[in-house]
Amino acid sequence: MWRPSSTRTPRQKKLIADAYTLGASLGLEVWCEDEAGPFQAVPHPGESWQPEGHPARQPHEYVRGGTAKVLTLFRPADGHVRVEGTTTCPNTVLHPWLKxxxxxxxxxxxxxxxxxxxSRAAWERWQAGLIQPITLPAELPPLRVLLVLDNLAGHKTPALVLWLFAHGIMPLFTPVSGSWLNIAESIQRxxxxxxxxxxxxxxxxxxxxRFESVAKHWNASPTPFVWGGKRAARRKAQRERRHAVGGSGAFTRQPIRRRSYGHVRGK
Incomplete structure (x- = not known):
């Protein structure tokens, strides 16, 4: 009988942290998946380039131009990201894209x-200590990928999870209120x-x-993200050279370059 995993345990946090820190040494790829948005087609706050003496002006009409969401797959080890935009994100859109x-x-x-x-133990290792581990099929291929996902019902449908198992992918679901464990949150910011x-x-x-163009530019020179925890990492970061990134407990060894805006002086 199908039984989804219970994520109401600190053990799941340890499993996800182990995936980030030990996955590569075990010969496993580690990817994170998330859906960002919705983003409205309205003026967004932030810096922008403007000629001196001509500040940016916002339209006085408030017109909603629709919304978009961004599907994201992120590999922290090398910083590579895969994105695709969509206006809606039901399972009929998310699951085919993910597969x-x-x-x-x-x-x-x-x-x-x-x-x-x-061995089967290679799979069971990533469910050790869970109150209700996912029911594994009788036949399993070699484990090749660990996939971190948020704790959403659409991520736990039997058809999707069984497809992941059949292709050597072990899903690791973040606990409730534990989205900070998903490093995809950081790259989305x-x-x-x-x-x-x-x-x-x-x-x-x-x-x-815009998102797809930015992702293409990012992949030309990506920045690896390293798992750094959340609380202890803040104190340790004061002693080491770390640059925190928002959205999760990740950090980078070098700062992420921000866009710089020049000013054109009036003649």
């Missing part, structure tokens, strides 16, 4: 070495700031285009 992107990720992975752990700060998109298509 398509994860299939492409798996296709790019090298064949697992002969020494890889193919970076992309949002770069795509919308100080801008006035007039329709959802423009919002989607």
């Amino acid at each position: 398509r992107e994860l299939s492409a990720i798996l296709a790019d992975l090298p064949d697992p070495p002969p020494t890889v752990d193919r 970076v992309l949002k700031r770069r795509a919308l700060a100080g801008e006035y998109p007039t329709n959802p298509a423009e919002i989607i285009s």
